[in-house]
Amino acid sequence: MEEKPYFCPNCRSNRFKFSRITTFSMPFRKDAISGELLEKDEPVIVPDAEDIIQCQVCHFTGNEMRFIKAAEREPRTQPTVPSTYT
16 A cells, blocks of 8 residues: 555545455365365465555545545645734
8 A cells, every 4th residue: 555645536525534455365175065165274365456445435446546646636735824923
């Protein structure tokens, strides 16, 4: 995951509540006749070329670059508050 801001391109309101979705592979063996589970190995993370991100507000899912590009198109700026002390 990149250290860049995200912005949901779908709901266009969320900038901070996201989930990273990963894929697991879990090898197992079943009996060909009964379907009984004979052996099960530990889950292994399947490495993807890009992270899949989900907006926790609208549940839109897309690749990480869509969220980064949306944030670049509509950057969030720091508010400037004028000082009342002189």
